[in-house]
Amino acid sequence: xxxxxxxxxxxxxxxxxxxxxxxxxxxxxxxxxxxxxxxxxxxxxxxxxxxxxxxxxxxxxxxxxxxxxxxxxxxxxxxxxxxxxxxxxxxxxxxxxxxxxxxxxxxxxxxxxxxxxxxxxxxxxxxxxxxxxxxxxxxxxxxxxxxxxxxxxxxxxxxxxxxxxxxxxxxxxxxxxxxxxxxxxxxxxxxxxxxxxxxxxxxxxxxxxxxxxxxxxxxxxxxxxxxxxxxxxxxxxxxxxxxxxxxxxxxxxxxxxxxxxxxxxxxxxxxxxxxxxxxxxxxxxxxxxxxxxxxxxxxxxxxxxxxxxxxxxxxxxxxxxxxxxxxxxxxxxxxxxxxxxxxxxxxxxxxxxxxxxxxxxxxxxxxxxxxxxxxxxxxxxxxxxxxxxxxxxxxxxxxxxxxxxxxxxxxxxxxxxxxxxxxxxxxxxxxxxxxxxxxxxxxxxxxxxxxxxxxxxxxxxxxxxxxxxxxxxxxxxx
Ligand code: DUC
Ligand code: ZN
Ligand code: ZN
Numbered sequence: 001x002x003x004x005x006x007x008x009x010x011x012x013x014x015x016x017x018x019x020x021x022x023x024x025x026x027x028x029x030x031x032x033x034x035x036x037x038x039x040x041x042x043x044x045x046x047x048x049x050x051x052x053x054x055x056x057x058x059x060x061x062x063x064x065x066x067x068x069x070x071x072x073x074x075x076x077x078x079x080x081x082x083x084x085x086x087x088x089x090x091x092x093x094x095x096x097x098x099x100x101x102x103x104x105x106x107x108x109x110x111x112x113x114x115x116x117x118x119x120x121x122x123x124x125x126x127x128x129x130x131x132x133x134x135x136x137x138x139x140x141x142x143x144x145x146x147x148x149x150x151x152x153x154x155x156x157x158x159x160x161x162x163x164x165x166x167x168x169x170x171x172x173x174x175x176x177x178x179x180x181x182x183x184x185x186x187x188x189x190x191x192x193x194x195x196x197x198x199x200x201x202x203x204x205x206x207x208x209x210x211x212x213x214x215x216x217x218x219x220x221x222x223x224x225x226x227x228x229x230x231x232x233x234x235x236x237x238x239x240x241x242x243x244x245x246x247x248x249x250x251x252x253x254x255x256x257x258x259x260x261x262x263x264x265x266x267x268x269x270x271x272x273x274x275x276x277x278x279x280x281x282x283x284x285x286x287x288x289x290x291x292x293x294x295x296x297x298x299x300x301x302x303x304x305x306x307x308x309x310x311x312x313x314x315x316x317x318x319x320x321x322x323x324x325x326x327x328x329x330x331x332x333x334x335x336x337x338x339x340x341x342x343x344x345x346x347x348x349x350x351x352x353x354x355x356x357x358x359x360x361x362x363x364x365x366x367x368x369x370x371x372x373x374x375x376x377x378x379x380x381x382x383x384x385x386x387x388x389x390x391x392x393x394x395x396x397x398x399x400x401x402x403x404x405x406x407x408x409x410x411x412x413x414x415x416x417x418x419x420x421x422x423x424x425x426x427x428x429x430x431x432x433x434x435x436x437x438x439x440x441x442x443x444x445x446x447x448x449x450x451x452x453x454x455x456x457x458x459x460x461x462x463x464x465x466x467x468x469x470x471x472x473x474x475x476x477x478x
Pocket of ligand 1: 062240287288289316318341342343
């Protein structure tokens with residue numbers, strides 16, 4: 001009687017800690033053996049000459065969600081996660097926003113159900129909080145965290161911002177209950193004022209979107225949230241960092257023991273604000289907030305990833321079609337403030353990072369795994385995800401490290417209809433993808449069905465920090 005269901009044989013296996021030749025033994029969807037394996041098995045796949053990494057964990061993507069402007073994403077759980085799977089991602093954390101129409105628990109159940117029907121890969125949700133005056137919201141938040149939703153997103157801008165006072169309440173509850181607070185950190189006043197001046201003087205095209213999100217807006221809000229993390233001595237995850245100054249602020253906060261973590265995204269590592277200069281409305285395809293910045297910021301972001309100032313890379317997949325359902329919903333030629341923000345990224349994140357980190361000058365293969373798989377799983381509390389070791393889910397990607405492709409105009413498997421990375425050439429391709437031991441992508445083709453993904457309950461976050469909360473407060477409330 002075979003003891004294993006599957007052995008992946010003879011590949012170079014990369015983890016965040018190691019790089020060597022090994023066989024991977026899988027039983028009941030879990031990795032049970034690693035090394036030279038001779039145990040009887042039902043199936044063997046020869047992966048000689050290939051590289052195997054953990055499946056990607058994308059800890060920041062928007063799926064079936066309304067934008068701040070009230071526009072629905074182009075992707076359903078089915079279309080977003082098929083695109084993710086084909087790009088080598090096996091776990092997503094997308095968003096379940098608080099709703100004015102239903103209690104938080106019902107809003108979460110609604111998202112769980114939609115994902116249970118559509119998702120092809122495993123998934124969890126960040127709770128978005130936008131109204132702390134809603135009835136019973138603090139009690140409901142505690143219950144949601146205890147039910148396994150261990151992360152919360154708040155905004156400091158985007159029409160759904162919380163006041164500083166309310167962010168304090170969220171941080172205090174998160175600390176008590178063991179949840180992670182993630183923040184879209186840009187100063188709303190600076191953005192609003194700059195935007196109004198630009199529009200008043202007729203500067204309405206997509207390039208002015210970047211100017212309307214001054215780098216100081218990110219820097220101010222990042223500095224502020226760092227102080228909040230310091231005061232409460234509870235971790236804050238700063239989403240989509242784009243500027244050198246924010247990287248510097250996070251680095252010095254970490255050096256003095258503040259529990260602050262941060263991510264960046266491929267479009268901040270590889271694109272500059274010049275992408276918005278494309279003719280007329282076309283630049284809107286690349287519009288996102290914060291906007292892409294400069295080559296100097298690229299260097300600072302890579303340095304931050306290298307020295308641990310930035311912990312991980314996410315896609316911030318925010319899919320809108322380039323038509324009246326999405327980017328052009330306010331009509332052709334509408335000013336930049338009326339164009340949806342965001343670009344698709346679920347399918348390209350892993351290949352772009354693989355190419356940069358395995359073939360280029362950037363960091364190391366271990367860092368590729370750490371930033372794109374292991375750290376997102378560890379910091380967001382996803383049990384048994386993001387690494388290759390006995391006991392971990394057999395979420396794995398076989399890479400053909402020789403295969404070179406150039407992205408085309410519309411070759412992604414989401415529902416967006418354009419590829420913002422058109423013309424980029426990359427080497428290294430995810431040919432086979434496994435979710436809990438099941439082959440879901442073979443030779444780039446999908447082999448699974450909607451609804452195969454599972455919701456991941458996060459029993460506890462395992463946050464450990466040496467920081468202590470503001471001393472005056474602790475003494476006064478003792
Ligand atoms: N920025 C975000 O913060 N989320 C979605 C899209 C975007 O551009
Ligand atoms: Zn954001
Ligand atoms: Zn986002």
